[in-house]
Amino acid sequence: xxxxxxxxxxxxxxxxxxxxxxxxxxxxxxxxxxxxxxxxxxxxxxxxxxxxxxxxxxxxxxxxxxxxxxxxxxxxxxxxxxxxxxxxxxxxxxxxxxxxxxxxxxxxxxxxxxxxxxxxxxxxxxxxxxxxxxxxxxxxxxxxxxxxxxxxxxxxxxxxxxxxxxxxxxxxxxxxxxxxxxxxxxxxxxxxxxxxxxxxxxxxxxxxxxxxxxxxxxxxxxxxxxxxxxxxxxxxxxxxxxxxxxxxxxxxxxxxxxxxxxxxxxxxxxxxxxxxxxxxxxxxxxxxxxxxxxxxxxxxxxxxxxxxxx
Amino acid sequence: xxxxxxxxxxxxxxxxxxxxxxxxxxxxxxxxxxxxxxxxxxxxxxxxxxxxxxxxxxxxxxxxxxxxxxxxxxxxxxxxxxxxxxxxxxxxxxxxxxxxxxxxxxxxxxxxxxxxxxxxxxxxxxxxxxxxxxxxxxxxxxxxxxxxxxxxxxxxxxxxxxxxxxxxxxxxxxxxxxxxxxxxxxxxxxxxxxxxxxxxxxxxxxxxxxxxxxxxxxxxxxxxxxxxxxxxxxxxxxxxxxxxxxxxxxxxxxxxxxxxxxxxxxxxxxxxxxxxxxxxxxxxxxxxxxxxxxxxxxxxxxxxxxxxxxxxxxxxxxxxxxxxxxxxxxxxxxxxxxxxxxxxxxxxxxxxxxxxxxxxxxxxxxxxxxxxxxxxxxxxxxxxxxxxxxxxxxxxxxxxxxxxxxxxxxxxxxxxxxxxxxxxxxxxxxxxxxxxxxxxxxxxxxxxxxxxxxxxxxxxxxxxxxxxxxxxxxxxxxxxxxxxxxxxxxxxxxxxxxxxxxxxxx
Numbered sequence: 001x002x003x004x005x006x007x008x009x010x011x012x013x014x015x016x017x018x019x020x021x022x023x024x025x026x027x028x029x030x031x032x033x034x035x036x037x038x039x040x041x042x043x044x045x046x047x048x049x050x051x052x053x054x055x056x057x058x059x060x061x062x063x064x065x066x067x068x069x070x071x072x073x074x075x076x077x078x079x080x081x082x083x084x085x086x087x088x089x090x091x092x093x094x095x096x097x098x099x100x101x102x103x104x105x106x107x108x109x110x111x112x113x114x115x116x117x118x119x120x121x122x123x124x125x126x127x128x129x130x131x132x133x134x135x136x137x138x139x140x141x142x143x144x145x146x147x148x149x150x151x152x153x154x155x156x157x158x159x160x161x162x163x164x165x166x167x168x169x170x171x172x173x174x175x176x177x178x179x180x181x182x183x184x185x186x187x188x189x190x191x192x193x194x195x196x197x198x199x200x201x202x203x204x205x206x207x208x209x210x211x212x213x214x215x216x217x218x219x220x221x222x223x224x225x226x227x228x229x230x231x232x233x234x235x236x237x238x239x240x241x242x243x244x245x246x247x248x249x250x251x252x253x254x255x256x257x258x259x260x261x262x263x264x265x266x267x268x269x270x271x272x273x274x275x276x277x278x279x280x281x282x283x284x285x286x287x288x289x290x291x292x293x294x295x296x297x298x299x300x301x302x303x304x305x306x307x308x309x310x
Numbered sequence: 311x312x313x314x315x316x317x318x319x320x321x322x323x324x325x326x327x328x329x330x331x332x333x334x335x336x337x338x339x340x341x342x343x344x345x346x347x348x349x350x351x352x353x354x355x356x357x358x359x360x361x362x363x364x365x366x367x368x369x370x371x372x373x374x375x376x377x378x379x380x381x382x383x384x385x386x387x388x389x390x391x392x393x394x395x396x397x398x399x400x401x402x403x404x405x406x407x408x409x410x411x412x413x414x415x416x417x418x419x420x421x422x423x424x425x426x427x428x429x430x431x432x433x434x435x436x437x438x439x440x441x442x443x444x445x446x447x448x449x450x451x452x453x454x455x456x457x458x459x460x461x462x463x464x465x466x467x468x469x470x471x472x473x474x475x476x477x478x479x480x481x482x483x484x485x486x487x488x489x490x491x492x493x494x495x496x497x498x499x500x501x502x503x504x505x506x507x508x509x510x511x512x513x514x515x516x517x518x519x520x521x522x523x524x525x526x527x528x529x530x531x532x533x534x535x536x537x538x539x540x541x542x543x544x545x546x547x548x549x550x551x552x553x554x555x556x557x558x559x560x561x562x563x564x565x566x567x568x569x570x571x572x573x574x575x576x577x578x579x580x581x582x583x584x585x586x587x588x589x590x591x592x593x594x595x596x597x598x599x600x601x602x603x604x605x606x607x608x609x610x611x612x613x614x615x616x617x618x619x620x621x622x623x624x625x626x627x628x629x630x631x632x633x634x635x636x637x638x639x640x641x642x643x644x645x646x647x648x649x650x651x652x653x654x655x656x657x658x659x660x661x662x663x664x665x666x667x668x669x670x671x672x673x674x675x676x677x678x679x680x681x682x683x684x685x686x687x688x689x690x691x692x693x694x695x696x697x698x699x700x701x702x703x704x705x706x707x708x709x710x711x712x713x714x715x716x717x718x719x720x721x722x723x724x725x726x727x728x729x730x731x732x733x734x735x736x737x738x739x740x741x742x743x744x745x746x747x748x749x750x751x752x753x754x755x756x757x758x759x760x761x762x763x764x765x766x767x768x769x770x771x772x773x774x775x776x777x778x779x780x781x782x783x784x785x786x787x788x789x790x791x792x793x794x795x796x797x798x799x800x801x802x803x804x805x806x807x808x809x810x811x812x813x814x815x816x
Contacts, residue, residue, distance in 0.1 A: 165411070165417070168404075168408055168411060168412060169412065171401075171403075171404065172401050172404065172408075172412050175401040175402065175403050175404060176399075176400070176401050176402070178399075179399035179400060179401060180401075180412075182363065182383070182395060182399040183383060183399055183412060183413055184362070184363075184382050184383030184384045184387075185412075299403075300401075300402060300403060
């Protein structure tokens with residue numbers, strides 16, 4: 001075993017790439033949960049986004065168009081969840097689980113003719129001078145545009161939730177939907193918009209996997225990333241900055257265990273592959289240990305059915 | 311005086327019930343107009359139509375002489391109608407300024423809004439810090455948030471839905487000062503209540519609703535409270551009575567009970583000590599959210615404490631859970647009927663079984679004795695006059711008053727040595743409330759020690775032997791109810807929670 005073969009600079013650079021899909025999905029899901037809706041279908045929306053983005057990118061040769069269609073695909077699938085849970089009052093947990101299974105099946109069907117094809121390459125942003133800086137260059141200035149977009153999205157979500165009236169109304173709807181309704185806010189419409197935003201983000205995250213990180217299409221390629229995104233929202237206690245932290249932490253462990261495997265650490269590979277998920281569970285337990293503090297941050301109406309009766 | 315609001319023949323029907331049937335009344339500018347009626351008389355539906363939350367089936371409204379048909383609260387607010395809700399429409403996790411901004415059409419930037427909140431709260435003597443999180447505020451302070459939210463929009467008509475049910479008597483006085491000041495400035499106030507004395511001291515006119523119809527319009531100051539009550543209820547009420555009795559042995563002895571809160575916005579109990587004797591009713595008053603739920607859970611066994619802090623006839627029981635306490639005849643009926651005292655979607659038989667299984671012997675070797683459970687449920691239904699098709703009905707399908715009679719009756723019929731009830735007549739009509747109070751007094755007359763936790767001071771004055779008040783998780787030492795004045799009770803409940811009377815000249 002040779003730990004010196006692990007280069008910290010490349011480790012950090014590649015953890016950002018590894019974390020981007022779950023970061024995108026998690027920031028979207030956080031907005032959905034801030035509006036008081038628990039959508040467990042993140043995995044299904046991600047993989048639908050992955051296959052939509054891959055097909056469009058292959059057919060048109062334009063990865064950018066692929067990403068746009070991935071976001072659309074995720075949003076359309078989430079709209080199905082939205083109509084079922086918001087208008088037809090179906091149970092959010094069961095519908096979300098159904099959405100995941102449906103998305104996995106649908107994506108496998110859509111992607112049948114696309115297994116084994118390579119996606120058109122996505123150019124890295126090569127910033128003159130900046131990219132050539134030592135250490136900082138490879139870490140910060142030599143990624144593809146989506147990495148920067150995902151970080152910008154986190155900042156935008158943070159600012160909108162904290163400073164804008166739209167963000168205040170969204171938080172109010174998630175905190176107490178009956179009170180928001182009494183004040184005349186359109187609870188269902190606001191929630192539908194949030195659900196679609198979450199779907200679009202999950203779709204982008206999926207497409208990042210199929211177009212950049214892998215980059216090809218295989219069935220079930222999200223491999224639980226959507227579930228990790230859900231866990232990260234809880235880990236982050238519904239705060240945008242901590243979503244970034246959580247996603248990069250998870251990405252870091254994923255990349256580190258790959259590097260350790262390559263370096264030939266004398267632990268069975270299976271243990272290393274398990275480790276990011278085990279650590280996620282551990283962190284969740286530690287975060288939730290103080291019951292009253294965990295409940296303090298959760299949106300008050302999270303997962304509750306809203307009946308607009310009176 | 312000029313007419314501000316005219317309501318003509320408003321009708322609203324829901325499946326199975328006509329909430330409002332041809333309701334008409336008029337409110338003049340600057341008038342304090344009472345809407346008086348029992349729970350279920352249609353007061354809330356009526357004001358929701360005025361506020362644009364509910365669309366009337368027929369009828370018309372005029373504001374300032376022009377047709378007024380608010381499609382949503384937004385347009386009602388734009389026309390100068392503001393409303394303070396009965397169950398506060400506030401967001402616990404947001405701060406005061408954010409809550410107020412949510413209730414305004416076009417709020418100024420947050421920094422200016424905070425200044426305006428301070429200005430209005432100074433003018434009307436309602437101190438409020440814009441930066442505090444609403445979940446940490448007392449009930450009286452939360453109401454101030456709602457009122458200031460309304461005042462910032464310079465309303466012409468302010469609707470207040472049962473505003474005093476969560477206030478101490480001192481806070482009620484201060485609220486009335488604020489309302490009188492508003493009325494003097496020309497704002498009309500539509501004041502909903504079933505508290506007769508309040509209406510007599512505050513209001514210029516009253517419209518009395520019963521079963522969704524207007525039964526009378528009168529000047530409340532020219533009527534006695536008994537006359538108003540008769541118009542509201544439709545028949546004479548007999549107050550509960552009890553036979554004189556001697557004080558028995560100590561049944562419940564609570565000493566130094568301290569219990570940290572289990573939820574983020576709950577109240578921790580601090581060093582609570584009291585005794586209850588056999589045949590005695592101890593009334594525990596206090597504004598909502600001062601530890602009532604926590605005290606009930608500590609006495610029922612839902613929250614366990616050190617064994618010695620709760621004793622039954624000398625035996626430590628603090629460590630026992632609810633079923634172990636039922637076995638030794640310690641029973642409880644919590645406040646929330648649907649979800650805590652009863653499982654909403656289960657039948658009355660099943661609900662009777664849930665708490666009665668142990669003391670009524672409704673199970674044998676792990677199997678349920680359905681005939682016996684049905685018999686127990688039928689017994690409760692007939693002895694407590696629960697109006698329902700039968701014991702197979704789901705708890706959810708009963709009206710509030712009937713379900714409350716069932717829930718209280720279920721515990722009373724199990725012959726408790728100690729019964730703890732929280733808000734036994736909350737949201738219950740006057741006749742059912744009188745029946746429940748009488749049942750509690752009859753039970754005490756047979757030697758049961760009873761703890762009644764309630765926010766309704768009139769109720770506590772009617773049935774308690776001794777009175778203590780909960781304030782921020784602390785309990786005052788119990789005092790004999792007889793001879794205790796409203797003023798003293800209010801001070802025990804925490805007084806005015808640092809409010810000041812509206813500056814009369816400001």
